[in-house]
Amino acid sequence: MSSENKDLSKAPTWDLESVYPGGSGSKELAIFLENIKKDLKSYTNKINKLPQKLNDSNRAKWADYLIKLQEFLGRLSQVASFVHCLVSQNVNDEKAHQIYGEVDVYRSEFQKLIVLLEAFAKKQSNKEWDKLGVSNKIGDSAFFLAELRDIAKLKMAPEFEAFATELAVNGYHSWNRLYDKMYGDLRGDFTENGETKQLSLGQLANKMNSPDRNIRKQAFEKIESAWESRSNMASMALNFQAGYRLTLYEKRNWDSPLFEPLLNSRIKEETLNAMWNAVEKGAPKLNQYIDAKKKILGLDKFKWYDQSAPVGKSNQTFSFYAAGDFIIENLRTFSPELADFSRMAIDKRWIEAEDRPGKAGGGYCTTFEVKKESRIFMTWGGGFSDLGTLAHELGHGYHHHVLKDMPMFAAIYPMTLAETASIFNELLVTDAALSKTSSDDEQLMLLDQKLQNAHGLLCNIYARFLFDKAFYIERKKGLVSRTRLDELMIESQKRAFAGTIDPTEGYHKLFWASKLHFYMTDTPFYNFPYTFGYLFASGVYNRAQMEGPSFAKNYRALLADTGKMTSEEVAKKHLGVDLTKPEFWSSAVERVLNDIEPFVKLAGK
Ligand SMILES: [Zn+2]
Incomplete structure (x- = not known):
């Protein structure tokens, strides 16, 4: 495509005019x-x-x-x-x-x-x-x-x-709305550089990514105290919506609260158990990563608010188009079709990435079913994380591209399989960036980003699952008090974090109140599909690493079947593995934990 009349230093806006002009x-x-x-x-x-x-x-x-x-x-x-x-x-x-x-x-x-x-x-x-x-x-x-x-x-x-x-x-659903309203209204007074401002919970959460521990600590304490003031109401919202759900399940004769989420995920309970067993076995190894991170940060105790503390750094910035070229070049080593699709998405302006006021936050990929096209939304900042986001969303776009000629009922896939192509792309591109940098600081930063992710998906999400499960068992017998919710949360974190967070003062007691995922009435147990998707994609990536470009055809066929069978059947047909058994999950967990060794080595330098 000609780029003569295009400023390549600026991130593009997307083309919506060709869909509906005006x-x-x-x-x-x-x-x-x-x-x-x-x-x-x-x-x-x-x-x-x-x-x-x-x-x-x-x-x-x-x-x-x-x-x-x-x-x-x-x-x-x-x-x-x-x-x-x-x-x-x-x-x-x-x-x-x-x-x-x-x-x-x-x-x-x-x-x-x-x-x-x-x-x-x-x-x-x-x-x-x-x-x-x-x-x-x-x-x-x-x-x-x-x-x-x-x-x-x-x-x-x-x-x-x-x-x-x-x-x-x-x-x-009104309990969910009520909770969301409460969440939106809550504020905390935050003091930085001698100035005190009222911050929203979202702004406070961002402060937990700060390299300054006092900032992180203050943000965490403000979030906890904000929820402390609303904890009785949050407890009511959680109890009543769970009560509604349980009554409905009773009338349908569904005895387990996991029945519906498993149906939605198109998986069996054995599969879920096999996955969590592998996670529980692998998680203690993350202590080596956390110990190394403590050493770099000079901490004696690793607390909740240290999880997103950045380590390492990079002075590299990318223009949108340079990042696009980097992504495409590396995708091509695996699948020319995947690379060509990404090239087309960029050239045809399917991506909105300009940094300007008035745009929403976050990133997503969405599809126009009649046009058989997709669009990606993000805001380009020029860092490594934007490179990862672009690769991720292009993965979603490719998944849709593969499904574009399917009838709608065969193109609807469960949340468990929805992140396969996106995480696959992200892993491939991050690993390429890692192998191409010679800077220790940059390697450390990239490895930390991957391991923070692993820590979150293996420990934090598991804690949410354990909490949800324990809460429903007690809720069946009656209302669960606010104090009991605190206890259940601490017990869940203790087990799921496997010692990576300090057991005396590290936990987030009011996490059951502060995490809006627990209140989402549209998707009960909005937790395990994340870990499933992440480990499933890691397993698929693992296979691509072993088999190389010859796997690209199977990969495409796997994506094409995501709306046509259960998750177990997809895995059996295209990977030849049994998801109800531990092997696939253990090797996926092992692969994820492979980043610990180089991280620890770099931290020791
Ligand atoms: Zn995604």
Whole structure:
């Protein structure tokens, strides 16, 4: 691509014009939305008019309906992605916010349509439903359809489910909203350079990355004292939403609170246990990393607020395009297709990376299903972490690229597999950066970034899981007091951190209050899929390292199947491993811990 009229020192803005020209005021967008509204109504009417008992003579009619429904879902998903892009590129785009609200209504209407489909599925015989699933027109969606029916059979009668969903809006989910409001309103007085300012919890959390220990300590104490003042209310929110969930589970005859999260993750409990066993066995080795880090930082005790303390440093900065070139060059050593995709994403301006006021924070990759394209959102700062983010998001983009011709029901993958391509890219590019630098400080910094990540995913996330699990056991018997929540949290941290955090004063007692993940009603047990995704991607990367570029074809095929089978089946088919057994997990954990040795060596210099 010609770069003559492009300033290569600046990070790019993205191209949204080729999707719907004119941003939130776009005429094309308005027409598209109008059609969605109209079609949603007609699909809802149609489902009740179709024959209610499947047989040879009407199977084709249903298959056609399901094809159209998936095509519709693609359009709905595209418009939701597009409006999300508008809102994040300019948080003050009022019109975009308004459209966002409208799209939300359509999404919940579509959910009701899926409930009708579940009700229909439930009434069909196994034989007929299976025949529909494998009929050649919708064969790729067979897994999704079978799963939809299996889950429907595990639920209450459709009218009760619909009623519960409606009640949840002002009941269950409101506890989450109430918590979020509390979180947003909380402030702490923070003193730095003789000046005292009121900081939000997010700002205080950022201060925990400071190289100055007093700053980190002060930020941590302010967060704890802010939550101390709201702990009784947080405890109520946590207890009541868990109570709601448990009542629902009881009516559905689901006896374990893990049942739903395992269904959502498309994994078996044996798999989860095998993973945590490997984690628990490997975690004590992290003490060598923490001891070395203590030595560098001059600490005698490693506390909660020392986890994100930076070590090592780098004076290197990258322009967006130089980073892009570096990423592509290294991806090419594994897969030319993956490299070409990334080149195209950059050249076609699929990436919004400009640093300017008015943009939302964070980074993500989103997809336009009809256009069969994706877009990446981030803010370019020029450091190594931005290089990692860009590589990560390009991985998500590639995953979508591989799935772009699948029908929608076959392109929906669980959270457990969602991070495979992104973490894979991140590992590959970080390792390339590590091997190319000769500066000790830079190596130390990169290794520390990787190990901080490992420490978080193996210990911190495990602590959250242990807490959630223990909390639900006690909640089944009644309300769990605030003091008891503290105790459960400390016990979980003690076990999960395996001695890496000082047992006398290092823990974060009120973590159950301060971590918003515990309050997310849409995703119960919002913890283990992170560790799963991280270790699964590490295992896949491990394989790519051993087999080299010849593995690229399997890698692509693995990604292409992520919406078509369980996580165990994906692993069996493409890696030849059994996720319910310890071997895969132990070797993934071992690989992650391989960075400890060079880190300790560098720290000793
Ligand atoms: Zn990601």
